[in-house]
Amino acid sequence: MTIYVDAPLTPDQKELLRSSAPDEAFVFRDELAGEEQYNALLKADVLLGNPRPVEWLKAARNLKWIQLYSTGFEYYSGIQLPAVVTNMRDYYSEPCAETMIAGIMALYRGMDALAVLKKEKQWVGPPIRQQLQLLHRKKVIILGTGNIGRRVAKILSGFDAEIIFFGRTAPDALLRSPEELLQKISWADIIIACLPGTDETRGLFTRDMISRMNKGALFCNVGRGNLLADEDALAEALASHTIGGAVLDVTAAEPLPAGSKLWNCPNTILSQHSGGGQLAEIEGILELFLENLKRYKSGQPLKNQVHFDRGY
Amino acid sequence: MTIYVDAPLTPDQKELLRSSAPDEAFVFRDELAGEEQYNALLKADVLLGNPRPVEWLKAARNLKWIQLYSTGFEYYSGIQLPAVVTNMRDYYSEPCAETMIAGIMALYRGMDALAVLKKEKQWVGPPIRQQLQLLHRKKVIILGTGNIGRRVAKILSGFDAEIIFFGRTAPDALLRSPEELLQKISWADIIIACLPGTDETRGLFTRDMISRMNKGALFCNVGRGNLLADEDALAEALASHTIGGAVLDVTAAEPLPAGSKLWNCPNTILSQHSGGGQLAEIEGILELFLENLKRYKSGQPLKNQVHFDRGY
Numbered sequence: 001m002t003i004y005v006d007a008p009l010t011p012d013q014k015e016l017l018r019s020s021a022p023d024e025a026f027v028f029r030d031e032l033a034g035e036e037q038y039n040a041l042l043k044a045d046v047l048l049g050n051p052r053p054v055e056w057l058k059a060a061r062n063l064k065w066i067q068l069y070s071t072g073f074e075y076y077s078g079i080q081l082p083a084v085v086t087n088m089r090d091y092y093s094e095p096c097a098e099t100m101i102a103g104i105m106a107l108y109r110g111m112d113a114l115a116v117l118k119k120e121k122q123w124v125g126p127p128i129r130q131q132l133q134l135l136h137r138k139k140v141i142i143l144g145t146g147n148i149g150r151r152v153a154k155i156l157s158g159f160d161a162e163i164i165f166f167g168r169t170a171p172d173a174l175l176r177s178p179e180e181l182l183q184k185i186s187w188a189d190i191i192i193a194c195l196p197g198t199d200e201t202r203g204l205f206t207r208d209m210i211s212r213m214n215k216g217a218l219f220c221n222v223g224r225g226n227l228l229a230d231e232d233a234l235a236e237a238l239a240s241h242t243i244g245g246a247v248l249d250v251t252a253a254e255p256l257p258a259g260s261k262l263w264n265c266p267n268t269i270l271s272q273h274s275g276g277g278q279l280a281e282i283e284g285i286l287e288l289f290l291e292n293l294k295r296y297k298s299g300q301p302l303k304n305q306v307h308f309d310r311g312y
Numbered sequence: 313m314t315i316y317v318d319a320p321l322t323p324d325q326k327e328l329l330r331s332s333a334p335d336e337a338f339v340f341r342d343e344l345a346g347e348e349q350y351n352a353l354l355k356a357d358v359l360l361g362n363p364r365p366v367e368w369l370k371a372a373r374n375l376k377w378i379q380l381y382s383t384g385f386e387y388y389s390g391i392q393l394p395a396v397v398t399n400m401r402d403y404y405s406e407p408c409a410e411t412m413i414a415g416i417m418a419l420y421r422g423m424d425a426l427a428v429l430k431k432e433k434q435w436v437g438p439p440i441r442q443q444l445q446l447l448h449r450k451k452v453i454i455l456g457t458g459n460i461g462r463r464v465a466k467i468l469s470g471f472d473a474e475i476i477f478f479g480r481t482a483p484d485a486l487l488r489s490p491e492e493l494l495q496k497i498s499w500a501d502i503i504i505a506c507l508p509g510t511d512e513t514r515g516l517f518t519r520d521m522i523s524r525m526n527k528g529a530l531f532c533n534v535g536r537g538n539l540l541a542d543e544d545a546l547a548e549a550l551a552s553h554t555i556g557g558a559v560l561d562v563t564a565a566e567p568l569p570a571g572s573k574l575w576n577c578p579n580t581i582l583s584q585h586s587g588g589g590q591l592a593e594i595e596g597i598l599e600l601f602l603e604n605l606k607r608y609k610s611g612q613p614l615k616n617q618v619h620f621d622r623g624y
Contacts, residue, residue, distance in 0.1 A: 273438070
């Protein structure tokens with residue numbers, strides 16, 4: 001069986017694949033030149049990776065199984081292939097959730113200010129204490145009931161936080177509509193947005209919602225930057241201390257433009273879309289691939305099956 | 313009854329005391345000059361605070377009750393007074409635990425580096441991702457089975473961390489002696505020290521233990537700086553990347569001297585003994601004091617009684 005790998009692997013990672021599945025013939029795109037790459041993909045039985053351009057995948061009619069290394073796959077939407085397609089589903093949920101909690105705790109426990117003080121070799125000591133806050137028992141609205149939102153909730157349970165979900169369909173989402181969300185905004189100490197980018201989430205968090213937030217409340221976003229109807233309204237609320245702070249993994253424009261007001265906002269964490277990252281990112285992808293390979297060979301159903309044409 | 317207050321209170325906080333206990337005569341050290349301070353302490357019936365030098369307290373034989381604003385009181389160890397002594401027991405546990413977790417997450421999710429990047433208005437983006445780590449399922453040794461250690465463990469449960477306690481007496485402490493701790497050091501991704509300052513904990517964490525730590529492991533300390541037998545050994549391990557990082561709320565000398573190597577250590581959070589702090593820190597102390605005052609006046613047993621001579 002020929003397995004075509006279209007992912008940036010180190011020699012060690014390639015060797016891991018080969019030694020874990022010694023009966024298979026691995027072909028690595030980055031070891032082939034020019035047209036060979038395309039021809040090898042056409043002959044492959046299995047694909048690991050997200051090949052570009054999209055036309056190459058459309059033509060790869062011999063593929064029986066495609067393992068993507070991403071969770072999203074809107075790039076391939078509508079492709080009709082006889083192959084089974086699997087994605088990384090919830091693989092990035094834990095890092096994204098941890099970055100949100102890390103950002104909140106950085107603000108509450110002064111880690112951002114302390115990092116700058118250390119760089120400047122400046123000791124402040126006791127006066128820092130009275131600027132700090134506790135995550136313990138905070139009231140939190142989580143926007144989104146998917147894997148990231150669930151992981152955030154699990155972690156917050158260790159802090160005895162009080163949690164309310166916003167979601168259109170999940171049975172345990174107390175808030176179902178933007179109107180219900182708006183009414184509840186002032187209850188929250190923290191709002192954490194973990195929503196995907198869809199027509200319904202674009203501009204969902206309005207200027208009005210920002211204006212209803214508590215003076216000390218935090219706005220956090222690890223979904224899509226376009227969730228905010230008006231990013232400037234957030235920047236103004238932060239600059240004027242109308243709200244307590246923000247943890248932003250995503251922004252309307254990325255890289256964040258040099259002229260963005262957010263660079264100057266106080267009590268603001270900008271994590272630069274690093275939320276899904278981790279040291280062993282590639283190793284985790286290979287692990288899922290090898291588990292699915294075992295399942296594929298023994299005729300078991302594969303993990304994380306999705307459909308290009310349906311979009312999920 | 314005369315109540316001597318040796319704590320830095322705002323006018324509002326002093327007024328809160330006076331209005332909550334209008335029958336008592338409050339004397340505030342910071343309103344007295346020179347020798348008056350000492351003489352007022354000698355005459356007082358009740359003390360709220362931690363007076364220095366230690367000789368002053370030794371001489372205050374008229375005191376019937378001492379409410380410390382700290383949890384630890386090794387500074388007064390061995391003092392024999394007829395007074396009842398109460399401390400803040402677990403009051404600082406939650407903030408201390410949260411600062412430890414905040415520091416660990418700051419290192420794992422890059423918050424310290426991101427804070428500096430924001431200050432410099434510098435966008436790095438994707439390359440950050442592969443420097444990040446997850447707290448999820450990490451192996452953690454917690455030194456100390458008191459309130460801070462327990463809170464740390466509770467929070468870590470939200471991350472599905474694997475936890476082992478070091479403690480001399482607690483039934484669930486798997487590691488009982490420094491020898492057993494030494495043997496287990498290399499198992500840990502994270503070591504979090506939450507030990508009080510006693511003769512037994514001084515120098516407990518040896519140079520040998522540091523040398524047995526994993527390359528990526530973190531050393532965290534929210535107990536006492538003198539837990540480390542050799543602070544320089546830690547600084548050297550950090551500087552040479554022999555270990556992964558450190559979160560230090562306490563150090564051998566505080567304020568940290570300008571010449572300390574720790575200022576320059578990579579992957580190091582210096583929280584400047586702010587771990588116990590929070591916005592309403594003083595209010596919480598006054599709340600306990602006023603509750604104990606009510607108990608004292610009505611002859612009920614006081615909360616959080618400790619013994620100078622026993623050390624707990």
